[in-house]
Amino acid sequence: MLLISCPNCGPRDETEFHYGGQAHVAYPEDPYALNDREWAEYLFYRDNTKGAYAERWVHSTGCRQWFNMLRDTVSYEIQAVYPMGTPAPGGSAPGTTANTAQAPEGASK
Amino acid sequence: MSADHLPEHPDFLWRNPEPKSSYDAVIVGGGGHGLATAYFLAKNHGMTNIAVLEKGWLAGGNMARNTTIIRSNYLWDESAAIYEHALKLWEVLPEELEYDFLFSQRGVMNLAHTLGDVRESMRRVGANKLNGVDAEWLDPQQVKELCPILNVGDNIRYPVMGATYQPRAGIAKHDHVAWAFARKCDEMGVDIIQNCEVTGFLKDGNRVVGVKTNRGTINTEKVGLCAAGHSSVLAEMAGFRLPIQSHPLQALVSELHEPVHPTVVMSNHVHVYVSQAHKGELVMGAGVDSYNGYGQRGSFHVIEEQMAAAVELFPIFARAHVLRTWGGIVDTTMDASPIVGTTPVENMFVNCGWGTGGFKGTPAAGLTFAHTIATGAPHKLNEPFSLERFETGALIDEHGAAAVAH
Numbered sequence: 001m002l003l004i005s006c007p008n009c010g011p012r013d014e015t016e017f018h019y020g021g022q023a024h025v026a027y028p029e030d031p032y033a034l035n036d037r038e039w040a041e042y043l044f045y046r047d048n049t050k051g052a053y054a055e056r057w058v059h060s061t062g063c064r065q066w067f068n069m070l071r072d073t074v075s076y077e078i079q080a081v082y083p084m085g086t087p088a089p090g091g092s093a094p095g096t097t098a099n100t101a102q103a104p105e106g107a108s109k
Numbered sequence: 110m111s112a113d114h115l116p117e118h119p120d121f122l123w124r125n126p127e128p129k130s131s132y133d134a135v136i137v138g139g140g141g142h143g144l145a146t147a148y149f150l151a152k153n154h155g156m157t158n159i160a161v162l163e164k165g166w167l168a169g170g171n172m173a174r175n176t177t178i179i180r181s182n183y184l185w186d187e188s189a190a191i192y193e194h195a196l197k198l199w200e201v202l203p204e205e206l207e208y209d210f211l212f213s214q215r216g217v218m219n220l221a222h223t224l225g226d227v228r229e230s231m232r233r234v235g236a237n238k239l240n241g242v243d244a245e246w247l248d249p250q251q252v253k254e255l256c257p258i259l260n261v262g263d264n265i266r267y268p269v270m271g272a273t274y275q276p277r278a279g280i281a282k283h284d285h286v287a288w289a290f291a292r293k294c295d296e297m298g299v300d301i302i303q304n305c306e307v308t309g310f311l312k313d314g315n316r317v318v319g320v321k322t323n324r325g326t327i328n329t330e331k332v333g334l335c336a337a338g339h340s341s342v343l344a345e346m347a348g349f350r351l352p353i354q355s356h357p358l359q360a361l362v363s364e365l366h367e368p369v370h371p372t373v374v375m376s377n378h379v380h381v382y383v384s385q386a387h388k389g390e391l392v393m394g395a396g397v398d399s400y401n402g403y404g405q406r407g408s409f410h411v412i413e414e415q416m417a418a419a420v421e422l423f424p425i426f427a428r429a430h431v432l433r434t435w436g437g438i439v440d441t442t443m444d445a446s447p448i449v450g451t452t453p454v455e456n457m458f459v460n461c462g463w464g465t466g467g468f469k470g471t472p473a474a475g476l477t478f479a480h481t482i483a484t485g486a487p488h489k490l491n492e493p494f495s496l497e498r499f500e501t502g503a504l505i506d507e508h509g510a511a512a513v514a515h
Contacts, residue, residue: 001408002400015410019399021354040500044352044443048341050403073355074403 020056123295138335139163145475164306168287174437180278195473208289217278338438340461357407
């Protein structure tokens with residue numbers, strides 16, 4: 001079981017959290033301007049990185065707040081926990097490239 | 110005891126050849142799907158100058174880690190067609206491969222625990238019958254008659270309100286299936302190359318012309334990807350993306366017991382599936398761990414939940430012990446259906462996205478993928494399972510419809 005450090009509540013068991021998939025996938029600025037290929041990318045395509053992966057979690061049975069986490073998908077080591085709307089630490093990690101420039105995302109929506 | 114006293118090693122079922130510098134086609138991944146693909150390429154399409162590249166040992170990935178359940182009671186027409194074709198192949202393959210891999214058609218029961226489950230199950234039975242898939246609805250008493258160790262009383266949180274039953278479904282010995290395919294492939298001249306990891310692809314423009322491996326470069330006209338959980342990693346090397354998320358999926362076995370469990374029982378709602386292997390282990394599995402993972406292991410609470418569900422349904426299991434737990438890496442898609450077809454790279458084909466249910470599909474995956482690789486166009490069975498469906502919107506949404514959650 002993962003031990004996840006919630007930014008608000010501190011270290012808690014994984015069973016208190018829910019997974020939200022890849023982080024930093026912004027809703028398209030103008031959905032009507034997208035062609036089918038681009039819309040498919042937004043709906044169905046997510047990075048599936050082997051290694052450091054930026055992902056979202058929500059502390060469902062605690063503070064009920066969303067946050068981002070950088071986790072290694074092979075060792076499962078949690079490398080960083082950081083707030084919604086801020087870029088992944090290091091910036092260059094795979095899985096952190098999509099639409100990072102197009103904040104605000106997450107908490108404000 | 111010295112080596113002189115040991116019995117002679119049994120005959121090897123396949124050679125361990127050095128990779129040649131070129132092949133007509135290369136299959137990446139030496140699991141069930143890769144071996145079945147090579148088998149049908151050789152048998153149905155006369156392509157014997159081909160190689161199967163396996164980064165570890167033969168059938169050591171998900172083929173060694175699944176719970177061996179075979180069934181075809183899927184809701185949608187496209188799924189029923191391909192899985193039922195697979196089941197029909199399972200029925201003839203032991204003879205065709207001349208290898209008894211203990212395919213046991215002991216039936217599969219999918220329990221219903223809520224009114225919603227009951228309605229969904231009856232609908233699926235109807236859909237199955239229309240598609241020529243054997244299916245029936247059982248009331249709790251009939252469930253009890255078929256599987257006496259199941260608790261059908263109302264003293265549990267989610268009492269059994271009935272079940273769907275597919276009599277022709279069952280289990281098989283997964284390792285033996287892989288060995289059966291490997292032996293026939295080898296006999297027909299296919300090179301099975303283990304400890305050969307693909308590290309990149311050679312392309313001429315947008316056409317694949319070779320494979321880079323840790324054992325040298327291999328030129329080839331066609332490449333078929335059969336790498337399950339690592340499909341995205343290979344696709345990235347080749348320069349395209351797949352709508353796949355890789356998750357850990359865990360399973361476990363108990364110690365050996367006398368035969369107590371005559372069929373296969375799956376419950377979507379309390380979420381566990383249980384059968385008893387030929388040797389006597391109780392074999393159990395459940396859902397994936399929620400997070401993406403390539404670690405071939407998951408979190409223990411997932412195991413704990415599936416055992417809790419198993420003990421509630423089968424009180425007799427309370428005194429059994431967990432002998433081993435393990436995890437595989439499953440390649441899930443958003444519509445819980447596989448992807449078998451062409452890719453954005455010319456002459457490169459992909460078979461992936463079988464998620465938590467790839468074992469049962471092995472023969473049909475091999476048959477249709479071999480057809481696609483040999484002819485460059487999909488077989489009618491895998492045509493709906495193209496990569497393009499995520500753009501056209503023609504999804505085959507088996508989430509919740511396929512008798513078990515993925």
